[in-house]
Amino acid sequence: MTVVVRMLAGRILALIPLLLGVILFVFIVMRFSPVDPALAAFNGANATAAQLQQFRADNGLLDPLPLQYVHFVWHLLQGDFGTSVITKEPVGQTIATALPLTVQLTLLGLLIALVLSIVLGVTSALFRDRWPDHLIRVVTLAGVAAPAFWIALLLVQWLAVGQGLFPTSGYVSPADSFSGWLNSLALPAISLSLPVAAQLTRVIRTSMVEELDKDYVRTARGGGLPPVVVVGRNVLRNALVNPLTVLGLRVGYLLGGAVVIETMFALPGMGQNMIQAVQDGDTAKVQGFVITIAVGFVLVNLIVDVLYLIANPRLRSHS
Template sequence: MTSGWLVRRVLLALVAALGVVVIVFTLIRLVPGDVVTNLIGLEGNVSAEQQAEMRRLFGLDQPIIVQFGQWFGALLGGDLGHSLRTDRPVLQDLLMRFPVTLELTVLALLFALLIAVPLGVVAALRRGKTADFLSSGFVLVGLAAPEFWLAILLILLFSLKLGWFPPNGFVPFWDNPAANLWHMFLPAFALSLSLAAAVTRIVRSSLLEVLSQDYVRTARAKGVTERSVVYRHAMRNALIPVITVVGLQVGNLLGGAVIIEQLFGLPGIGRFALEGINLRDYPVVQGAVLWIATTFVLVNLLVDVLYALVDRRVAYA
């Protein structure tokens, strides 16, 4: 791995994140209505002159290219703008809400790996048996069922019927760690299921492929125990594709967090972005999308680096 390759990947990551924001910047302005329309809907009849003045104050009377130039110029100075609804700095709100989304994503990733890796290993070692069929059923349901549907079922069962977990709400970790984890368990588990299904399938197929390699047969011929063959020889190579899949699926976790945070009432970036979309609060939507896109491309960059560290056969020039 060379420094030149790393610099190119960082630049490409920034360009990709900016490209996403440009698309969102354009598309959200093509949706009928704007923040002025929402305000009028809440506050009653407003004259056409007053509407025009409100749009002028918000800068919405300018051509879209001018609006983008003003926003991008402020972005280069580290300013994501102010909310059109609350006049609060968007960056300040993102920094306040990011820990919630980050905790949700990390917990969901942890749950997914805790479920998927053992399940995939058992399915590979018990190929064609009951455990393998049960694993395949879990993969099928996890990949086919929408996250919001699974989340609603979990709320109905574990919150409303059994009362084990709260249906919504949030407690900051530093205020009460136990209450925080109690509130975060169900949304993180709901978000993790689709990723767990995808990773289970990859672990199973990858381990089956590795176990058929010559060096594994050689190790068995030398009398190495089956446990050592699987966990010391095969697992390291079998988990290489898993790193790639997990890195790519982080984007799905961030996307799924939008719905999960809304369903469970979590004050994260996903819910913040959804509220911005509903209210046509352009700076909020642009800032949230830029933040999520940048996080996604940085995670992909980290996956590329880890891939080269785990598999010495991979070389980036």
């Protein structure tokens, strides 16, 4: 496994400058934002110029930007995301409360997307150029073109308002009721998952078609192996290697889409809290949320890279 270990070590080392670059980008954007943390801290009160200047001095806002960045990174390394200028609470505490819900929504959406895409992608490839394939391709094309918030509006109108099967908003903790938790996250997760499922279906279909046309498949079928064994044991396993490279980007789409979907369904996750922080001008919260989501996206792609390195038979053959 020396090749895999060496490549994995290279991926991990590459994360360090990448994460520092992400933090630098967020830091610069927030520092040049028109929102003044001092004004937001006094929340519209008639603060004097001296009070505003004192607040900036106390919070290091008058220091040179390079020094502010060094202090910012140093505090981040200690797990300190700063303090909200509105609520006066540690930003890390808010993130620790909101992040689990966003992770639950993202993972549930990913699970739905994977199940749908594998079933539809394999079916489309096995019935290539026949009516099931044509139907699935039309449906996935529509799914790729439809944004998650538009799908959410349709699902709410149809299944929540029209049929009364799901709530239109709110969140139930799985510790209180698993069925209630699943019911509260069903529509948001489906809304997030359908565009991702459509994109992955097209990738899986293409990969399956390429795999089905290879010589070893014809040899196995000619040797009398049942099609179910050939497809399930060899073709599907090999065909899912390439879609792994796309999966990391799709998880990033789920994390980004959660910002809008959580707001639509009044879910107290990272997305809704970040929108509220933007409206309040709470720069500490905004940069904390953005950095957390960005770091999550980078780590998810690292995990996908690891899975790809493990699953790729060509890399295993060099071990």
